[in-house]
Amino acid sequence: MIALVGFMGAGKTTVGRILAAKLGLPFCDTDAVVAARTGMEIRDIFRARGESGFRELEREVAAEVLGRGEGVVALGGGAVGDPAIVTHLHEAEVVYLDVGYDEAMRRVGADKGRPMLADDPRALFDQRTGTYRNLADVTVDANDRDPDEIASELALRFGGRGTNGVDRIRVRLGDRSYDVVVGVGVVARLNEFLPELPNAEKAFVVTHPNLRPYASEMLDQLTTRGLDARVVVVPDGERCKSLDVVTDLYDELAQNQAHRHDLIVTFGGGAVGDCAGYVASTYARGMPLVHVPTTLLAQVDASIGGKTAVNLTAGKNLVGTIYQPSVVVCDVTYLATCPRDELRAGVAEVIKYGFISDPSLLRSLIRDIDALLAADAKVTAAVVARCAAIKAEIVSLDERETGPRAYLNYGHTFAHALEKLHAFAGLRHGEAVAIGMMAAAYLAHELGRIDDGVVDLHREALSAAGLPMTALVELPELEEAWQLDKKYKKGVRFVLLSALGRPEAGVEAPRQALLRTLERLRSEP
């Protein structure tokens, strides 16, 4: 068990999550568990039950989590003051993320919800720093350093799999668990990552015409494994997500005498994953499925979590299943073949993760945006692994979207409606999501949920990526499109922020606020 300690703002959660991904271990943040179990935010627990009430909950959770076999745990800043927790720490590898007082204050400055900062933060800092040093097996300088870099250094130290250039992120869903493999050139090593496939005789690689030439490496791997592997081509982009294409795929499988033990590999962007994933989930009541996503959007989002989808004339993604793959193999070398605008659209989903879960990701993104849009292998691999870890964590908590998985729809209620409106034909999904997040920021601002700073950060991140932030759209047309939204529950609901990294789902909005939002979406830069 690896336990991360340090003052608030040291980056324990961010570094912990990346480290866990690199080591292929489960990650846990004790504050998040306390909040989830009580259904209250930490600051509200302090308010309602006082510090001692919070410490009691924290002690219980920490004992439980540190008592598990392997994993990475981020502890609350004050946990080291609890003798019971300290006893448990003696059996863990304790990593102290050492950050200076000024840097810590700068990082948490924006977050006024930290309950321990009320009295004398400097005294608290000095007192805790001594305890951290005493407990630490490893001390890491966390000033001015990227969380990825720190996590890589720690992964090397703890001898994880991350050291051979491959990150393996586990999506934990009981007997449906699987890995997301992220790295450079990993498709050339596909057989290392494939599941066992008892009784499989054939493999069907479903892809778009333009990717056909890139499929030979994969076919070689599958053939080496003894599978009769062939490529099946479907139309480009969203056009493949039709019931007609699905029917053609069923016929192709039947003609080739596919059986339920045989393998389907999807090779391409989110659309081919949606469509061929749907076919895999429904042919012979379900065949083994492997996703090899080639776009940034698919690598960081669409390929993880098991959603499959087909469009109807009446609406996008109206037909579909939740069907988990056996493994997702994200080879970032394919990103170099993507048009720059497609990469840019994918960045919208990265920004989404920043806002709903990991604000530090936004800073790295703004800093590295040029390298990312140039498909630099090192930068893309790090970004994809970080996003995959966030998505894996959310999906593991809530496979069927009855809880936190809804956060992933941040910006998407607006985006889906925009995509549906004919006027927006040709708008990329990521571009629609960018506009949708901007709208969500305005709406949260109109409802008094977030301040100007959070709205500005939306503008800053989206404009750094060169993503669109405005749309000429009227409320009645949106309302008509929302009627068929899958998340519609006796009225449309939104995912909105209540602070940076703090999303809330199922928020209703009065018509007036929506009208103001659309006005700002039309006029503000």
Next chain:
Amino acid sequence: MIALVGFMGAGKTTVGRILAAKLGLPFCDTDAVVAARTGMEIRDIFRARGESGFRELEREVAAEVLGRGEGVVALGGGAVGDPAIVTHLHEAEVVYLDVGYDEAMRRVGADKGRPMLADDPRALFDQRTGTYRNLADVTVDANDRDPDEIASELALRFGGRGTNGVDRIRVRLGDRSYDVVVGVGVVARLNEFLPELPNAEKAFVVTHPNLRPYASEMLDQLTTRGLDARVVVVPDGERCKSLDVVTDLYDELAQNQAHRHDLIVTFGGGAVGDCAGYVASTYARGMPLVHVPTTLLAQVDASIGGKTAVNLTAGKNLVGTIYQPSVVVCDVTYLATCPRDELRAGVAEVIKYGFISDPSLLRSLIRDIDALLAADAKVTAAVVARCAAIKAEIVSLDERETGPRAYLNYGHTFAHALEKLHAFAGLRHGEAVAIGMMAAAYLAHELGRIDDGVVDLHREALSAAGLPMTALVELPELEEAWQLDKKYKKGVRFVLLSALGRPEAGVEAPRQALLRTLERLRSEP
């Protein structure tokens, strides 16, 4: 906890299973658990480890099972000789099924595998009978009585739900568990059995044209509940299981702005359950689903276990999902509206349950066949509940058909191929299964797995029901049809009996034995 004790042949497993269904409790047979855990038959455990080795395993399982909260347990005949088990029995309601020595010997006579009968069965009987009497809280005369009658008497005594004329059988699948409700006139009380349906606004009752007039009772119930309920009509029989009909249903749902919280009710035979169940599993990634099966085949088999299916030109049921309903409501009054030949075809699946799981069901069936084919409510309710309990038990053990669920395909490998061959157009599924079971009996006999008596019992049961037992079919045409069988694994495999009530899946058969089987299928009566 209710524990059934008694000598071998007393009917502990059969009565226990029916009783558990009537009380809505889990059922467990300790012998079956020991066999499942070791992967060995009881007789082989005796052979390999001696009686003491078996008793050790039995003690462990009995302690675990009797230690659970509520349930019905059938104990092995000799379990009462173990002091540790007796201690546990002091906390259970012990029911002694009292059967005379001659009757017990008659019942187990056919089963030469009983290891304890080797020495002096009479002495064993006398010795154990004393122990049973001492332990019993209730003693029931089990000579010359129907297991249903005994179970009903016990259900009354233990105050179960079975007393108001409704049996509730639980399909245990974790958070996907549900009840199969069996009774007379239960659809008029539908709202008692429906799930909670948070946020549902609409209900779609999918049915065939000829059942449309019977749907009003159901619509009343749904409307009372505040749902906007409407009927959607699909073509009769297998014709509704096409991708075209599925597409029409999707469009109908989209036009009526159905959402994932809304309800789909299937009302009809297995075909409408397969097709509308498939739509429910794939529209908006899954809507709540309720089956109201109206045919014997659907009530005892198709509606339980979550299989949905659509046909392709290339083969039956090639597309589908595993998607569990929220409840299955079997109202046996509908069976009176079924043509006699349709009821007869459904009896084939009842006979199947007899051969794979509960041979005593065959005796009841042969005795009650006239009342059953006349749709007598009392007889049909008892038969449906018994079969539903068997299917529920198997599905609970193996939702995705990687193990014992395959036993349900007894006779079906032949049947599916027969249905596929054009020469057999018009053959009912149940009729094909009847021929298929006869073929499976011949094949098992050819392979030396079963004796003449078991083959004769196939003939006796099938001819009592007036089901077909012969077919003019050649091996090459069957082989072609098998190529696309979903169970095909590098060659076709069969479910065959190794004794009455002892199926085995995945059996390969040499071509010569298949040729002999088809010869007998053509010529023997």
